[in-house]
Amino acid sequence: MAAPPTRFDDFILSVRQTVTDFDMIRPKDRVLVGVSGGSDSMALVQCLLRLTQEMAFGIGIAHLNHGLRPDDAQRDQAFVKSFSEKHRIEYHTQTADTHAYAAREKRSIEEAGRILRHDFLESVSQTHSYSKIALGHHRDDNAEQVLMNLLRGAGITGLSGIPPIREHGIIRPLIRQSKSDIRSFLDRIDQPFMEDASNQDTRFLRNKIRLQLIPLLRDAYNPEICNTLNRLSDVVRQEDEWANTLTEQIFESLDNLKVEPDQIRFGASPFIKLHDAVKRRIIRHAILKIKRNLKRITLAHVEDVIALAAGGVGGKSLDLPDRIRIFIDKGCLCFKKESVPLRQLNRK
């Protein structure tokens, strides 16, 4: 006999709508939920837990102890563990040394934490055959991200904010909920959560934006600033998505196109006749294909490649981050991922 229809809280209904709209979870998915113990991830796991039966998926919890502020970290870890036990949810945990990693890789603590968390989730997901990773980012996070990218100098993609779904099965079911929606939901279901003291530390850029800049913009310029930034990111994301589809089509039809795993080439002179916006997108697309990501590739690099293509002089070349070399060969613009560091190549 089928279970009687469950009557959900409005918050859960709204999250379920987001999950459906973006096709985030399918029946039989195994969803690994990243849970810090803070309000966002506790709301996320409570919400998904209530949807498991109706939407026919399973969940597990992953908690990374960052090894920062030991007392708090122990407390958070114990809290998440006991929550998992109480609700009989698969539980995965690990302790990292964020300080050591940051020092070794020359990263900020903020960034090191993000990378370690991501690597941990990926590794648990692979080892334990999860099909999705769910994270607790919400509307206010998205507004902050758009503003942060804008201030740092982002292009179109930066303004599209936090993607609701991403390659490698990362999903963000709370992306349309606000922080205050999340707090009231936790209140209603009487779910406690841990406060993260580092969220108040304005030495971190993101905190400074959340605690100082957004309140200032809200009070002095636009009371609806978070909605405004969220709407902008929606529009920009859809425009970007459309432009990416078109770019792929244009890329595939480039003259003398040759694509190999570590090398891409196409005719330089028809390329330089394309619209500047298209040139930029084609270059980013080609680099993405051989480099697998666009980290450390700036707008200035892209402009340099356009200049190289326009000059069209054989022998001239550009060295980009992560062993990417770009050069002109027999009238073609070539993108190559070198197998040895470019420093050594140059020394030959």
Place this chain on the structure above:
Amino acid sequence: MAAPPTRFDDFILSVRQTVTDFDMIRPKDRVLVGVSGGSDSMALVQCLLRLTQEMAFGIGIAHLNHGLRPDDAQRDQAFVKSFSEKHRIEYHTQTADTHAYAAREKRSIEEAGRILRHDFLESVSQTHSYSKIALGHHRDDNAEQVLMNLLRGAGITGLSGIPPIREHGIIRPLIRQSKSDIRSFLDRIDQPFMEDASNQDTRFLRNKIRLQLIPLLRDAYNPEICNTLNRLSDVVRQEDEWANTLTEQIFESLDNLKVEPDQIRFGASPFIKLHDAVKRRIIRHAILKIKRNLKRITLAHVEDVIALAAGGVGGKSLDLPDRIRIFIDKGCLCFKKESVPLRQLNRK
């Protein structure tokens, strides 16, 4: 005998480059320069004056007395007139009653001033056969505009900032110069200018952004904030331009497309299968064609039209600002500019 080659100041060379890059002025053009008497417009007119011979165009000066703060206004008007006489430049002036206009049209003083100035320049340009209108907007104005549009809730087009050239022959040769470039140029050539007291009035949103928000962002977040915003607006403008070209092509190939001066229709069901970003752009394009501008058309209006098209129920209709009515008729989405106000239509 040809005149000896003129050696220009770096500032003038840079402005000449902007004029060339955007094809702003052609030989035999008659350029009407909007001159308030402030630093930007004085630098603009001095710069263009020096380029008239080499680039073979003529210039005239237009000064609108806004009728605000009478003493200052008289002083500015006399200053611009005497400049015109000294350099033997055609001079056009008029006095407006900005307060009365603002009250009558229910506009802010800022906006009323902008409309009156624009109408005055257009009318002088037509009466005296000018082919271009040059305005003194610069990089810092563009950065402010991008930020202002962002805070107000702009889409892609708002983020592209102040267009260097616009329909009706409006050109902005200083758009790549900074305020400090402009001040040093005026210093070097020893050209005085009038200070506009209203530029310090932070009741005006633009002034508040210039005097408070930009300095705060520069000090606490990004010392290069103006460059960052200018670069963003360049990239967004080119993306927008490309997307507009594509939109026109897609529009022309719409099923059952019928275009009349006051009415546009096309098949609703193939339309709703397009990418959301394309739907938005097609709707804006159709409204622009019959309304001649997109003033007062918001993102919410565009979303309503998409919903109307998706519902596809005959008889349902939407009323948009400026007598624009949108409805479904025989499976077509129809855009119509009504000749009588929609209020009267509805009363029938």
